[in-house]
Amino acid sequence: MYTVTFQVSNLPPVSIDANAGENLLEVARKANVVIDAPCSGNGSCGKCRVRLVSGYLDSPPARQISTEEYEAGWRLACCSKISANVTIQVPDIASAYQSRMKVADLDTPEEVAIFDDLRRQMLEAGIVFKSDLSFLPLELEEPTLDDTMPDNERLARAVEAATGCPEERIIIPYSVLKDLSWVLRESEFRVKCVISRDGDRIQIRDVLPSTNDEPLVGFALDLGTTSLAGVLVDLETGKILSKASCGNGQIRYGADVINRIIESGKWLDGRSGRRRLQVAVVKESIIPMLVQMYQQAHINPRRIYRMVLAGNTTMNHLLLGLYSDPIRMEPFVPSFFRANYIYVRDIGLKMNPLAELIVAPNVGSYVGGDITAGAFASMLWNSPELSLFIDLGTNGELVFGNNEFLMSCACSAGPAFEGGDISCGMRATDGAIEACAIDKETLEPTLTVVGGAEPVGICGSGIIDIIAELFRCGAINGKGRFIREHRRIVRDHNDMAAYVLAFKEDTGGVKDVVINEVDIDNFIRAKGAIFSATTTMLTSLGFTVEDIQRVFVAGGIGSGINMKNAVTIGMFPDISLDHFHYIGNSSQTGAYAMLLSGDARAKVEEIGRSMTYLELSTEPGYMDAFVGACFLPHTDAALFPSVAELS
C-alpha cells in the first residue's frame, strides 16, 4: 500500500492510499481529484497530463508528451501505475474548463437576433406563449370565534370564489400546508397564490404575502455531452432574467456518451457509477451555474416552479440517475422516451418543492430531447419545404422532413465542433480564432478573433475556415496531409506537420496557436460523419441532396460559421448557399418555448411521437459512405462541383 498525494493549485493537497499497480486516473477519481479525461482513460486524447513532483510512477513515454516534457515530469495519468509513494501535481482543470467556455449562449447581438427571430416565427405559427402557472391575489376573511374554519379550507374557498373551480378540485399540497398558517397571519390574510391548472383541477403551488414582488421563474436547460447552457425566465412575461453556460462535469468520465454509460455502470468505493455521474453534472455543473444566475439576477430558488430539460437520451438518463447500460447494448433500449411525473427535487436540485421537471421527449437511444426541442425551434415542421436540420454537437444529429414527415438519425462526430479533440481547440469565446483567410501565395493568415484580442485558440467555425483555406491554397491534400513547405509549416520529431496560425513571440502567449495533422484528421472524421449521415438518410428516403430546400445548422459552433467553407471541406452538401441558415442553440430555444407554452410542449411531444428514427449503425452503405466522406471534400469529387471549380 502506497500513499499518493495530489497537489492542485490553490487547494490543500489530497492524500490517499493505493495498491501497487493501481491506475493513477482511477486513484484520482477515488480521491475526488478532477483530472480531464475526455477519452475516459484509453490513452488516446492526451488531456490527462499530470506532473510527477516527487517519488516514482510507473509511466511510459507517450505520443502526446514530448521528450522535454517527459524529462520535466509530465505523464499521462491514464497510462501511469502506482509502484511507490508519489506526489503528483494536477493542472487546475476547473479553471481550464472555464477558460474554454464562454459565459453564456445568447450572449452576442447575433445570437439574440436569431433567438428573437425564432420566437417570432413560433408566434406566427400560432404557438401561444402563456404559461399555465400564474399568480392569484387573494384577500381572505380573517377567522373569528364564529368562523373557525381551518386555514386550508379558508384558502380553498377563497380560490373557489376567485376562479369558480369547486373546492374539492383545489389541491393544497404539503409544502403549501406547511407554512400556510404562518403566512396567512404574517400577511394579515392578504396573499398571492401561485397556481397551475391541470385539467379541471387547480393546484396551489405556493402562498406568498401579497407584498412579495419576486417574479415567477422557470429554468430551461440545454444539457449537452460537453457543455450546458441555461436560462432563467420570467414565466409571466417571457423575459430572460439570467443566462449562463458551463462545461459538463461528467467530462472526466469520458468525452462521449458511450464512455459515460460505461463509467455509470462501475461501482467505486461503495458508490454506484450512476450516482457519481449524476452528482458530477448536478453538483459540479448545474448547481454552480444556477448559483451564478441567482446572484446575477437576485433570484430566490424557491420561486422557480418549473424546469425544462433538453438533452440527448444518454444525458437525460444520466441526469435522472437511471440505469443506462441498455442504451449502449443491443438492442439499444432506453428506460424512456417520454417521462412524466418527475420533479426537480428528484435530481437533487433545491427549487420550489413542487417544481416539476419537464423532459423534452427522446426519439431513440441516440436522438434525444435536444433534437425534438431543437427541431421544434427550427420550425421545419411548419412548412412544406423539404428541410434538413443539423445539430453539430458531440453527437451530430440530423432531422429531415417537412410538415408531413420527419426522419432523424445520429452519428458520433466527437467533440471537434466544440473545440474538443483539437490541440488548440476552444469554445467561441474571447481569444478564439473564429474565422480565417489564408493568402494562396504567401500562406500568411488573416485571423478574426472573438473579442478582438490576441489569439489563444481556435473554435469550430475557425477550424472549418482554416482547413478549407489550407486546402484551397494547396497546403494540404485531400487526406489532410501537408504538401507544401513554409516557415509556418513545422514538423515534430515524429514528422507530424502543423500550421502555425500565431507564433507565441508575436502574441506574447505561452505557446504557438497551431493546427496539426492529427487535428485535421479528427475534424475530417467529424465532418465525414455528418456528411455521410446526410446522404445515407436521404438515400433511405429516396431523396438526393438536390431535393433539400433549406438547411438549418444548430449547435455551439458559433454564428461565425462560413457555410461556403463548410461546403468546401465537404461537411455540408454542395447546394445553393442561400439555403443555409444558422439557428444557434436551437435546443435551448426549444426548451425556453416549452417552459412558457403548453402549445410548444404539445408540439414537441407530437414531433417526438411522429419522428421516425434511422439507426445508421445497422443501415447498409453507411460505413462506405463514411469512408468516402473522410476526404477533402470527398472521394467522389462529382458531389462537390463548386469545390472543383476552386482549384
Added chain:
Amino acid sequence: MYTVTFQVSNLPPVSIDANAGENLLEVARKANVVIDAPCSGNGSCGKCRVRLVSGYLDSPPARQISTEEYEAGWRLACCSKISANVTIQVPDIASAYQSRMKVADLDTPEEVAIFDDLRRQMLEAGIVFKSDLSFLPLELEEPTLDDTMPDNERLARAVEAATGCPEERIIIPYSVLKDLSWVLRESEFRVKCVISRDGDRIQIRDVLPSTNDEPLVGFALDLGTTSLAGVLVDLETGKILSKASCGNGQIRYGADVINRIIESGKWLDGRSGRRRLQVAVVKESIIPMLVQMYQQAHINPRRIYRMVLAGNTTMNHLLLGLYSDPIRMEPFVPSFFRANYIYVRDIGLKMNPLAELIVAPNVGSYVGGDITAGAFASMLWNSPELSLFIDLGTNGELVFGNNEFLMSCACSAGPAFEGGDISCGMRATDGAIEACAIDKETLEPTLTVVGGAEPVGICGSGIIDIIAELFRCGAINGKGRFIREHRRIVRDHNDMAAYVLAFKEDTGGVKDVVINEVDIDNFIRAKGAIFSATTTMLTSLGFTVEDIQRVFVAGGIGSGINMKNAVTIGMFPDISLDHFHYIGNSSQTGAYAMLLSGDARAKVEEIGRSMTYLELSTEPGYMDAFVGACFLPHTDAALFPSVAELS
C-alpha cells in the same frame, strides 16, 4: 460564562457553556440532554429531578423534594439557575419511560378479543376490508432489434393488457422509473408490480422481481400526547405483522398539548420549535418503534406503501411540522381538519418513496383524528341507540350520538389515566397494580398485579379501584383527604398523608408503592373533568344521563377497568353497569381499518364532516359542573344513588 456538565448513566458526559442566570432545564435542552418535564418546566410536576454532583447551583428547596433528598443533592432542574461551573447527574429518562410503557397494545388475549370483535362488527356493518393497493404479476416481452420500445412504455402496455386501463392513464412515477431498466433485466422481464387505483387511473407504485416474496405492508399509528401505539399490517390479508408502543419523545417539552404548542413556537440555537418538536417524536419515538417492528417481523421499510395516522389535532400538526400557535390562541383555528396529498417522506420517514400519509380528519382544535377514527371503531354511528364514547387519554374526548347525529367535546384530564401525575403511576405493564380490593375493617389491600410479579407501581384501572375502595372503607372523605389512622396510612413532614399499598420491605423494591393525597387530588380532577364534560354535553342537547343506552370506554387505561368502581368515584354516570363496554385502543383500531379499507376511510371522513363540536371552555355552566364533580362521587349525591347505598 460557566461550564455545565451533564452525566447520564452509560453515556459519555456532555458539557456546554452557559451564562449566569440561565435555567438549567433550558441548558439541558440546548445540550440535547433529555430531562423529563411533563409540566414544561413550571415547577408543578416535580419530575425534572437532577442531582448536584459538584460545583454550585442556584436552586431553592421545593415541595416535591424532601429535606434528606435536598441534602443528598437532589434539585428540580426547572427551578435551578446557573451561577458557577457545575456537574449534574441526570436520571436515565429513556429507561424510565421504557419501564412505564408496555411493549405494545393488542398484547393481551383480552385486547385481541376486543379488537377481533370490533373488526367483526365492521364487517357486519358492510365495511369491505379490501385495500386498493395490490400486487400485479406481469411477464413482459423481451426487447429485440425489431422491438426497441423503451422500458416504461413496455411496462405500461403490459399493465394495460392485464388490467384494461388505457396506457395514457397509467402513471409511472420517478421512483419506479429510476430502477425500472435494472429490475426488468435482473428479473428477466418477469416482475410483479404494486399498483393502486385512483379513479380511472392506475398508479404503479413499485416494480419488483417476480421472485420477491415480501408482503405489501401498511403502518397504522395511534399518536397520543403521552404515548404511541403502532402496528404493521399485511395489506393483502389484514394480518398484523408486528406491533409496538412507546412514549412520546415530545414529553420533555410539556405533558399537555398547550405546553407543546408553546414550545413549538420558540426558537433555540437557530432551530425552530416546530422542527425540534417534530424531530422529538419522529426520531425519538416513531423511528425506534418502527426499527423494533422491522427487526421483529423482518420487514423491509421500502415495502411499506401507506401509513394512517390517528392523533389529536395538536399531535397531527406537530408531527407534520406545522405552525400551531393558532390552535391555542383565540379564535382557535388549526391549519387543517382534512389534509390530503401528504407523503410519509414529508415527515422524514423512509418507507417506499410513494407511501402516502393518510390523516384521520380532525373535527375541532381539540377533537382530532384519534376521535374520528375511534368513534368509527366504536360503531356508535351504526345504531339508533344513544351512545356515549369516552376516550380516556391525556385529553379526555367524548362523543355522544347515534346513527342520526354525533356531538363531540374535549376536556383536559391530564395524564393521570395513563399513570402520569401520580407519584407511583405507570402504564398497565408488568408490576402495575391493575386492580385492588381493601378490607373495610383491617384496611389491608388485596392486589392484582400485571404479570403476577411484586408490585412496582399503579396503572389507571388500579388507581380507580384504590380510590373507590379507600372511599368505600371510609379511609378518605369526599375531598380525598385521609380521615382514618392506620399503619398503612403515613404522613410526611408537611402532614400530607399517603396509603401504602406495598412496603418495600415486603416487595424487595427500592421504595414503597403508595398513593398520596396529591395523587388522589390529581385523579379527582381528572375524573371530574370527564364527568362534568359528560353532563354538560348532554345538557346542551337536552338529554340526561338516563338517556344513555351504551357507554364505550376507550384508551390506555387497560382492560382491567372496574366500571362499578369508576361509577363509585363519580367518573362515569350512575347507570346500569350492563351499558358499559371497554373497547381498548379504538383510535388504533380505527387507523387499522383505514389502512385496509376505502369504505372505512370514507366513513371516518363522513364522521368527521358530520360531527358537531361543543367548545366546553365557552359553554355556560361547565366550570360549575367541573367544580361540583371534583368530589367523591359528586357534591350532588343524588346523581349517584347507587353510591349512596354503599355507605
